[in-house]
Amino acid sequence: MNAWLYVAEFILALALAPLASGIINRVKAKFAGRHGKPLLQLYYDIFKLLFKGEVLGEGTTWVFSAGPVIAMISSVAALALLPLGGAASPLAFQGDFILCAYLLGMGRFATVLAALDTGSPFEGMGASREALLGALGEPVLFLALLALITTAESLGVPRELSLSTLFNGFSPLAWLNGRPELIMLVFVMGVLLLVENCRIPVDDPTTHLELTMIHEVMVLDHSGPNMAFVQYGSAVKLWLFSSLLTGLVLPVMPVWAHTLSSILGVFVCAAAVGVIESVMARLRMHVVPALVGLAGSVAAFVLILTLVR
Amino acid sequence: METFLLALLLMAAGALLTGVVALRPVSLATNRTANFIGPASAAAACLLGVYGLFSGGWSSAENFILPWGLPFGAFALGLDPLSRLFLLPVFALGFTCAISGCISLRHSDPSEHNLGAHWLFYLLLLLGMTCVMTARDALFFMLSWEIMSLSPFFLIDFNDRDRLVQDASWVYLVAAHLGAVLLIAFFALLWQQSGSTLFAAMAAKAPAHGTALFLLALFGFGAKAGLAPLHVWLPEAHPAAPSHVSALLSGAMLNAGLYGIIRSFDFFGPAQQMPGWWGWLLMAAGIVTALMGILKALAQSNLKRLLAYSSVENMGLMVMGAGIGLVGIHTGSAWTAALGFAGCLFHMLNHSAFKGLLFLCAGEVLHAAGTVDMTRLGGLQRKMPMLGALFALGAASIACLPPFNGFAGEFVLSLSMLRSLELPGMEQKIAMLACLTGLMLTSGLSAAVYAKAYGMTFLGQARTDAATNVHAPENRFLLPLVIPAAACVLGGLLAPWAFKMVQPTLDFIPVMHTGLLTPAANVISSTESLLGRVSLIGGAAAALVVLFALIRRALLARHGVKRGPVWGCGYRYATPRIQYTPASFVEPAARIFGLVMGTAVKTEKPEGLFPSRVRLDVDAPDVVRGRFYTPLFQLMEKGCNALKILQSGLVNMYILYILITLVALLIWGIA
Numbered sequence: 001m002n003a004w005l006y007v008a009e010f011i012l013a014l015a016l017a018p019l020a021s022g023i024i025n026r027v028k029a030k031f032a033g034r035h036g037k038p039l040l041q042l043y044y045d046i047f048k049l050l051f052k053g054e055v056l057g058e059g060t061t062w063v064f065s066a067g068p069v070i071a072m073i074s075s076v077a078a079l080a081l082l083p084l085g086g087a088a089s090p091l092a093f094q095g096d097f098i099l100c101a102y103l104l105g106m107g108r109f110a111t112v113l114a115a116l117d118t119g120s121p122f123e124g125m126g127a128s129r130e131a132l133l134g135a136l137g138e139p140v141l142f143l144a145l146l147a148l149i150t151t152a153e154s155l156g157v158p159r160e161l162s163l164s165t166l167f168n169g170f171s172p173l174a175w176l177n178g179r180p181e182l183i184m185l186v187f188v189m190g191v192l193l194l195v196e197n198c199r200i201p202v203d204d205p206t207t208h209l210e211l212t213m214i215h216e217v218m219v220l221d222h223s224g225p226n227m228a229f230v231q232y233g234s235a236v237k238l239w240l241f242s243s244l245l246t247g248l249v250l251p252v253m254p255v256w257a258h259t260l261s262s263i264l265g266v267f268v269c270a271a272a273v274g275v276i277e278s279v280m281a282r283l284r285m286h287v288v289p290a291l292v293g294l295a296g297s298v299a300a301f302v303l304i305l306t307l308v309r
Numbered sequence: 310m311e312t313f314l315l316a317l318l319l320m321a322a323g324a325l326l327t328g329v330v331a332l333r334p335v336s337l338a339t340n341r342t343a344n345f346i347g348p349a350s351a352a353a354a355c356l357l358g359v360y361g362l363f364s365g366g367w368s369s370a371e372n373f374i375l376p377w378g379l380p381f382g383a384f385a386l387g388l389d390p391l392s393r394l395f396l397l398p399v400f401a402l403g404f405t406c407a408i409s410g411c412i413s414l415r416h417s418d419p420s421e422h423n424l425g426a427h428w429l430f431y432l433l434l435l436l437g438m439t440c441v442m443t444a445r446d447a448l449f450f451m452l453s454w455e456i457m458s459l460s461p462f463f464l465i466d467f468n469d470r471d472r473l474v475q476d477a478s479w480v481y482l483v484a485a486h487l488g489a490v491l492l493i494a495f496f497a498l499l500w501q502q503s504g505s506t507l508f509a510a511m512a513a514k515a516p517a518h519g520t521a522l523f524l525l526a527l528f529g530f531g532a533k534a535g536l537a538p539l540h541v542w543l544p545e546a547h548p549a550a551p552s553h554v555s556a557l558l559s560g561a562m563l564n565a566g567l568y569g570i571i572r573s574f575d576f577f578g579p580a581q582q583m584p585g586w587w588g589w590l591l592m593a594a595g596i597v598t599a600l601m602g603i604l605k606a607l608a609q610s611n612l613k614r615l616l617a618y619s620s621v622e623n624m625g626l627m628v629m630g631a632g633i634g635l636v637g638i639h640t641g642s643a644w645t646a647a648l649g650f651a652g653c654l655f656h657m658l659n660h661s662a663f664k665g666l667l668f669l670c671a672g673e674v675l676h677a678a679g680t681v682d683m684t685r686l687g688g689l690q691r692k693m694p695m696l697g698a699l700f701a702l703g704a705a706s707i708a709c710l711p712p713f714n715g716f717a718g719e720f721v722l723s724l725s726m727l728r729s730l731e732l733p734g735m736e737q738k739i740a741m742l743a744c745l746t747g748l749m750l751t752s753g754l755s756a757a758v759y760a761k762a763y764g765m766t767f768l769g770q771a772r773t774d775a776a777t778n779v780h781a782p783e784n785r786f787l788l789p790l791v792i793p794a795a796a797c798v799l800g801g802l803l804a805p806w807a808f809k810m811v812q813p814t815l816d817f818i819p820v821m822h823t824g825l826l827t828p829a830a831n832v833i834s835s836t837e838s839l840l841g842r843v844s845l846i847g848g849a850a851a852a853l854v855v856l857f858a859l860i861r862r863a864l865l866a867r868h869g870v871k872r873g874p875v876w877g878c879g880y881r882y883a884t885p886r887i888q889y890t891p892a893s894f895v896e897p898a899a900r901i902f903g904l905v906m907g908t909a910v911k912t913e914k915p916e917g918l919f920p921s922r923v924r925l926d927v928d929a930p931d932v933v934r935g936r937f938y939t940p941l942f943q944l945m946e947k948g949c950n951a952l953k954i955l956q957s958g959l960v961n962m963y964i965l966y967i968l969i970t971l972v973a974l975l976i977w978g979i980a
Contacts, residue, residue: 053868057875059770061690063701069857077850093842094835095724099711102719102752103850106710109756113701116764116889119688120875124769124889131760132897135753142749146742153730161727210878220876224868225861289901300746307738 002087009084009259013243014076016263017235018042020242020270024199027274042235046228054224057118067114068219068226072233074107079240081163083247086258088164096162097145101138104196104240107233108134115218122210126217129285133202133214136292137195143299144188151179151306167247169258181305184298186248191295193241193269195288197234200277202288212282242269310371310388313361316354317439323350324432331425340417340424347428348411351435355404358439362393362400368813372445382448382506386440390813394654395442395568397810398661399561401792403435409669409789410553413676427467430460434557441565447496447506454492457565458485458533461558465550477549484542488532492569495525499576512575512819519577523587526573527594534566536628537598540621541934544605547617548681552672555613559620560665564657567627571650575819580638583820588635589740595629596747598622601905603754607761607898608906608929610891612671612681615762616664619707622751623660626722627653629744633725636741638820640732643828648725650818651833654811656718659706662796663715666703669790670696674766677779683765683891686776690767693781697767699790704759706797709752712847714800714807717840719752721808724836754898761894770885802848804840808833892927907932 022039029036038044057064081089081100089096112131115123148166151174157165171182195202198215210217219230246265253261283291323346330343365371370389377384410431414424437457444450462485466478499522500506503514516522532539543563547555570591577583602622609615630653637646673696674689675681690697706713726748729741771777800807812833815821821829877883892908899908906929913924955966 050864053871054865055871055873058872059688059691060875061694061697061768063690063697063768065861066854066858069854069861073850073853073857077846077853081846091842091846093839095720095727095839096842098720098723099716099843099846101749102709102711102716105708105753105756106705109705109708109710109760112760113764113768116760117690117768118875119769119885119888120877120883121887121889122876122878124894127760127764128889128894129897131757131894132901135750135757135898136901138753139746139749143746146745149727150730150738150742225864229857229861285897286900289897303742304739307735307742 003090005255006084006087006090009087010080012259012263013079013084013239014236016266017239018046018232020238020266021235023267023270024274024277027271028278031275031278042231046232049223049228049231050225052224054226057120057221059119060117060221064114064117064221065226067110067117068222068229068233070110071107072229072236074103074110075233075236075240078103078107079236079243082240082243083164083168084243085262086168086253086255088168089162092162092164094160094162096164097166100163101141104237105134105138107237111215111218114222118221120221122217123220125211126214129214130198130218133195133288133292136289136296137192140188140292140296140299141192143296143303144185144192147182147185147299147303147306150303151182154306154309155179167244169247169250169252171248172251179306179309181302182248184302186245188295188299188302189241189245189248190272191291193238193245194273194276195292195295196241197238197273199273201280201283202291204282207282212285238270239266242266245269310361310365310373312357312364313388313443314373314386316358316361317436319350319354319357320432320436320439323347323354324429324436326350327425327429327432329425331423331429333425335419335423335425337419340419340422343423343425343428344411344414347424347431348407351407351428351432352404354432354435355400355407358396358400359404362388362396367393367810368816370817374445379448383446384449385445385507386443387445387508388443390817391568391571392442394658394811394814395564396439398564398658398665399435399438399442401796402557402560402661402665403438405665405669405789405792406553406557407431409556409672410551412786412789413551413553413672421470422467426463430463431554431557434460434464434562438561438565442568445508447500447508447511449506450508451489451493451496454489454565457562458489461485461546461550461554461562464554464558465546467551467554468549471549474549477545481542481546484532484539488529488539491525491529491532495522495529495573498522498525508575515578515582516576519582520584522573523577523583526570527591530566530569530573531594531628532566533569534563534624534628535598535602535621536566536594536624537601537621538933538937540598540602541931541938543621544609544614544617544931547620547668548611548613552613552668552675555616556665556668556672559617559668560661563620563624564661567624567631567653567657570628571631571818574635577820580820583635583639585636585639588632588637588639589737591632591635592629592740592744593632595625595627595632596744596751598625599629599751600625600747603751603758604898604902604905605907605929605931606758607754607895607902608908610683610765610927610929612674612683612686612762612766613668615683615758616667616671619755619758620660620664622755623656623664623707626748626751627657627660629653629748630656630722630725633722633741633744634818635820636732636737637725638825640737641825642728642731643825644728644832645725645731646821646825647815647829647832648721648836650815650821651808651811651836652718652722652725654814655721655808658807658810659714659718659797659800662793662800663703663706663713666699666790666793666797667707669793670700670703673782673787673790677781678775680775681766683762685773686766686771687769687885687888688767688771688776689779692779695784695787696782699787699794700767701763702794702797704763706801708756708759710756711843712801712851714797714804716847717801717804717807717843719748720840720843721836723748724839757895757898761891765889765891765894769888772885772888772890802844802851804844805837808837808840905932 440453606618633649
């Protein structure tokens with residue numbers, strides 16, 4: 001029964017994922033005083049791209065063609081480990097967060113290699129930046145997870161520790177049980193969301209200058225179905241990180257309420273990203289690691305606080 | 310056991326035969342003979358050896374003692390699960406590298422290389438490693454250890470006309486012997502205490518100077534394993550050696566250091582009496598080595614140097630695992646103890662598979678392009694698709710990406726540190742969690758390192774003529790590489806079964822006999838089921854990737870695929886030289902980790918009104934070697950030179966020395 005519920009939630013998440021990007025764009029447009037693209041623009045784009053032909057860069061190999069598929073499937077597989085709408089993932093197991101982080105790493109690796117395959121200096125630039133940010137983001141994500149894990153262990157959560165126990169109404173419960181420091185993890189996960197999804201202030205996905213991009217410059221040469229996979233993959237990744245964030249905030253609720261509020265939570269995240277993108281400028285490239293470092297220090301601080309109890 | 314002894318005999322016989330061939334004047338015919346006898350006997354011995362490992366039952370322990378002519382020691386051999394586990398990579402890689410070496414050396418020039426000597430030392434290396442991991446007597450162990458340490462000197466020195474190669478083999482020889490000195494001291498102390506050279510007798514006697522013994526073992530074996538700061542020989546020796554030798558050294562011989570550390574736990578008495586800081590020291594040494602290794606690897610632009618530093622990193626992770634295991638035993642946490650050791654051993658097996666594969670691939674690159682300098686390569690994937698695919702597989706495995714075997718090992722290592730709350734004391738919990746964070750940073754960086762290694766060598770466009778005019782190897786010559794490649798894939802997709810191989814060994818880790826065995830077995834079996842989940846999800850994801858690749862193909866069937874120029878920002882005259890280089894790829898990282906990466910940038914800026922020559926050199930020499938060892942050895946050389954005044958060459962002076970000594974002794978005797 002529970003597994004079927006999860007499958008339904010999972011399909012819902014996969015279906016709604018491109019909507020979040022529409023929300024970001026709409027919020028940004030409103031801030032700029034424009035009406036903006038339709039909310040469903042990404043659906044149209046993906047649908048259109050799927051039925052187009054592809055132009056491959058000269059001299060590229062199967063690595064270039066396989067990159068987007070691997071990246072998309074990695075994000076989807078990582079999403080399948082998350083608790084969605086209050087339903088625990090049937091795939092959950094102790095330590096599944098390690099697999100989740102490394103699946104995202106696999107996607108990043110494939111994207112970076114696909115970018116390097118073109119031999120274009122711009123894509124090499126993006127690949128270089130993405131490889132570093134990915135390496136820096138991983139320990140930060142783990143510091144945040146470890147804070148949750150140690151809290152769960154010291155509060156005596158009897159179940160095995162997986163994403164489905166840690167991001168399913170656990171954290172608000174901990175706040176109320178004298179662990180308010182976990183609220184700071186919201187900031188950490190927020191920064192990770194921006195870093196991993198390459199949004200302002202880390203990366204500017206809509207700028208006209210390739211020199212200043214990270215993610216978008218790596219996928220410049222994709223077209224047709226592969227571009228659709230790239231776009232859908234990033235939409236799923238955004239959904240994944242937003243779900244992690246909402247999973248930190250939402251308490252345990254009845255199924256329908258939890259489903260509704262977690263979807264709403266993802267949309268709120270998307271709107272918040274839109275607001276941040278409208279009011280902030282991109283950080284200079286060498287300041288970005290400092291931002292990740294800041295998130296890491298906050299996470300380490302929370303971890304130490306939870307240990308000291 | 311009999312099959313196993315037969316394998317040993319076969320190696321010795323092969324060595325004898327190739328030795329005879331080596332003594333004859335070198336000609337095309339002798340080289341051909343040697344290149345047949347050597348690999349054939351090595352491969353046959355390795356196959357026999359693998360059969361011998363499994364024939365007696367994977368978890369059984371056997372002993373075998375023969376009298377020998379020497380006044381001390383005994384020819385005592387033993388096969389227990391610990392030896393069996395460490396011998397598996399020796400034989401598997403010994404087989405693969407022998408065949409691969411036979412293929413790559415088939416056209417070597419008799420006027421430059423004596424293949425008889427090469428294969429003699431290859432077989433001696435195999436024999437030495439096998440004996441090290443089965444010796445049950447200190448004297449026999451040290452003899453085998455010396456054979457194992459000496460033969461690589463001659464193997465590394467294969468291209469002995471190259472100045473750099475000579476230099477590298479000397480560095481190797483010095484490092485190997487400094488390590489051996491410590492080990493001799495280690496065993497001499499034990500011998501003195503127990504009065505016997507047999508391991509069993511040494512273990513039975515509770516040692517007096519536990520800490521001194523532990524430190525001797527750590528530094529002696531650590532020098533072999535490449536623990537920082539004793540790693541300096543690795544980045545010199547691996548690039549200099551022929552690739553099949555580097556693969557064997559990196560995938561099997563380094564493990565001997567780890568084996569020594571774990572085996573030496575036998576001699577320190579019961580685990581309860583070990584000081585708690587031993588485990589922490591191992592752990593700290595491991596994680597520091599790992600972080601330093603991976604950052605140095607990131608800075609390299611020579612593919613084989615990069616792989617060598619990455620071996621340093623991986624050995625660091627294994628030693629860290631052993632340290633976690635010790636900490637777990639000391640604090641009585643079955644979870645930490647079992648998974649720490651299991652992670653260490655599992656990672657050892659996995660590392661042998663992918664590092665062997667990567668070194669052999671690097672050898673093919675060297676063969677095809679004549680260089681492994683990544684600044685001169687690029688675009689090899691198109692010319693050698695099979696080799697590129699194999700390297701990509703190895704790179705994804707070593708970068709710890711699911712669903713390959715590297716991730717399975719990393720998963721166990723990470724799991725072992727998750728129960729840090731069971732540790733007493735705040736500082737211990739924090740140290741353990743900091744170590745886990747360090748592990749995550751290491752693995753994140755290793756993804757960047759291997760994205761660079763694969764991307765710069767195989768992807769993009771050829772940067773120089775070396776990469777344009779490659780002699781692509783025929784696919785059948787890549788067949789030996791399929792063995793480690795299959796291990797990488799199967800080790801990931803069948804991870805629970807691969808992990809099962811480690812279980813019997815855990816019971817034989819000497820310090821594990823502390824009532825932890827039953828809970829440890831439970832931990833291991835539950836981890837097996839977790840690994841089952843990992844494999845399931847990884848396999849499903851791989852299947853989905855294939856499915857979507859097919860969907861893409863179906864979607865494209867109507868339109869077809871066109872080729873067009875890569876987007877160059879509107880610039881039409883792009884050349885391969887404007888591509889990102891290995892140095893520029895890691896430039897953002899060098900801004901943060903520059904201190905450890907030690908990148909040295911030399912620029913010749915444009916000067917004058919009509920600047921002609923502009924130059925930029927980025928290099929990453931080993932900081933420890935340059936700042937610590939070179940001055941140290943220079944100082945020692947100076948000291949030795951200062952002593953030269955004594956050595957005047959005049960006989961009457963020497964007689965005077967004797968007289969002075971006698972008088973001095975006389976005075977000392979009276980006083």
